[in-house]
Amino acid sequence: MARRLTCPYCYETFGPRDIQFRCTSRLSRTQKRCARSRDQVLADRTGQRAEVGPAFRADGRRPTALCPECDDETAYRICPVCRSTLPVEFGMVENRMIAMVGAKASGKTVYMTVLLHEMMNRAGAAYGASLMGADDATMLRYGSDYQDNLYRDGQMFPGTRTAVANDHRVEPLVFRLGLRRPGLFGPRLRHTVLSFFDTAGEDFNSRESVELNTRYLANADGVILLLDPLQMPGARQLALPGTALPGSEGVDAPVNVLGRVTNTLLAPGRDRSAGKVNTPVAVVFSKLDAFWHLLDTGSPLRRHRPPGERFDEEDSLSVHEEVRQLLKDWDGVPIDQILENSYARHRYFGVSALGRSPTGDARVAATGIQPYRVADPLLWLLKESGALPAGPGRGRG
Ligand SMILES: Nc1nc2c(ncn2[C@@H]2O[C@H](COP(=O)(O)OP(=O)(O)O)[C@@H](O)[C@H]2O)c(=O)[nH]1
Numbered sequence: 001m002a003r004r005l006t007c008p009y010c011y012e013t014f015g016p017r018d019i020q021f022r023c024t025s026r027l028s029r030t031q032k033r034c035a036r037s038r039d040q041v042l043a044d045r046t047g048q049r050a051e052v053g054p055a056f057r058a059d060g061r062r063p064t065a066l067c068p069e070c071d072d073e074t075a076y077r078i079c080p081v082c083r084s085t086l087p088v089e090f091g092m093v094e095n096r097m098i099a100m101v102g103a104k105a106s107g108k109t110v111y112m113t114v115l116l117h118e119m120m121n122r123a124g125a126a127y128g129a130s131l132m133g134a135d136d137a138t139m140l141r142y143g144s145d146y147q148d149n150l151y152r153d154g155q156m157f158p159g160t161r162t163a164v165a166n167d168h169r170v171e172p173l174v175f176r177l178g179l180r181r182p183g184l185f186g187p188r189l190r191h192t193v194l195s196f197f198d199t200a201g202e203d204f205n206s207r208e209s210v211e212l213n214t215r216y217l218a219n220a221d222g223v224i225l226l227l228d229p230l231q232m233p234g235a236r237q238l239a240l241p242g243t244a245l246p247g248s249e250g251v252d253a254p255v256n257v258l259g260r261v262t263n264t265l266l267a268p269g270r271d272r273s274a275g276k277v278n279t280p281v282a283v284v285f286s287k288l289d290a291f292w293h294l295l296d297t298g299s300p301l302r303r304h305r306p307p308g309e310r311f312d313e314e315d316s317l318s319v320h321e322e323v324r325q326l327l328k329d330w331d332g333v334p335i336d337q338i339l340e341n342s343y344a345r346h347r348y349f350g351v352s353a354l355g356r357s358p359t360g361d362a363r364v365a366a367t368g369i370q371p372y373r374v375a376d377p378l379l380w381l382l383k384e385s386g387a388l389p390a391g392p393g394r395g396r397g
């Protein structure tokens with residue numbers, strides 16, 4: 001079967017040959033210049049309204065093409081469906097889509113912001129990894145809409161707009177991750193394109209947006225399912241006094257969110273093995289800071305990940321077991337049953353993006369942002385898909 005590529009912006013699939021090009025609209029060697037104008041397909045699909053050079057078809061397997069109008073060479077390769085400019089080396093390097101789902105106020109936007117910040121800084125350095133925005137729009141949007149809001153202004157986020165309210169768009173953030181891999185002549189940097197999107201939890205309720213989410217989820221290489229223990233009745237009452245509690249009106253219980261995601265992924269024609277969902281799913285419990293006071297000092301959820309460049313399978317499995325035990329105290333056993341019955345590969349994680357509850361007026365606490373284990377789920381997903389070497393103590397999975 002011909003190799004299929006998935007656009008990191010719209011998650012539609014196409015063959016390498018179908019990649020199109022966009023003219024640079026610079027003065028060409030034949031003294032012509034293609035006019036810039038709004039690309040209506042790009043505007044409708046992505047919301048980008050800037051004036052750009054004309055799109056044209058050529059052999060998408062090549063890195064460059066000559067514009068039929070002005071004869072200038074262009075290296076801007078674009079998605080044939082949404083016409084977004086594809087990342088450098090797209091189709092030549094690995095491409096991994098990470099979908100993030102979770103109910104309203106489960107902490108998706110805060111988590112994504114902190115995770116990416118950590119990967120660009122500390123956690124990235126610990127794994128010999130470097131992360132940067134794959135395109136100008138991502139860099140601008142990550143900087144101004146996410147990072148500045150949380151790290152510079154110390155503010156929480158307004159609710160994520162639903163895809164329906166956003167003209168059926170989800171606008172993923174696309175990054176290039178460089179990872180040092182051992183090679184014949186010493187370590188080599190290998191690039192992987194990572195695409196993250198943050199859905200509004202309600203998107204799984206409305207019929208209209210199910211189709212959109214199905215495409216994103218079904219074409220994802222890994223899913224981060226963020227579940228908020230503060231939205232589980234059995235856990236909410238155990239939270240550290242003073243924790244900012246999410247409203248409970250119109251919020252879906254984590255088990256229902258998991259049920260919807262599972263139905264989507266189990267739909268006919270999806271990637272399954274023996275009737276189970278094959279996509280690796282990192283089941284991440286957020287806001288762990290609200291529960292630390294209940295854990296033994298020896299709990300794996302109170303220590304930090306062991307140092308070293310590899311993903312530590314043994315440490316990860318002990319966290320997995322600890323979360324499974326916690327689920328019993330939180331009345332979360334049905335969650336575990338759904339995962340066991342329907343997923344070939346799933347693992348539990350416990351994280352705290354902020355390290356403690358925000359203040360009553362929705363600001364970062366005075367002690368600052370102290371992330372806990374935020375990179376673990378991403379590193380596991382990368383390991384599952386072979387982008388990251390597995391560490392010592394390989395258990396199952
Ligand atoms: N205690 C605690 N609360 C958090 C943490 N992350 C997020 N929150 C709270 O959860 C709220 C919703 O987070 P947000 O990321 O906007 O949720 P989203 O709707 O899933 O995108 C925030 O305003 C915070 O009050 C965390 O690490 N610890």
Ligand SMILES: [Mg+2]
Nearest residue numbers: 108109159160
């Ligand atoms: Mg949000």
Ligand SMILES: [Zn+2]
Nearest residue numbers: 023034067070
């Ligand atoms: Zn041209």
Ligand SMILES: [Zn+2]
Nearest residue numbers: 007010079082
């Ligand atoms: Zn696209």
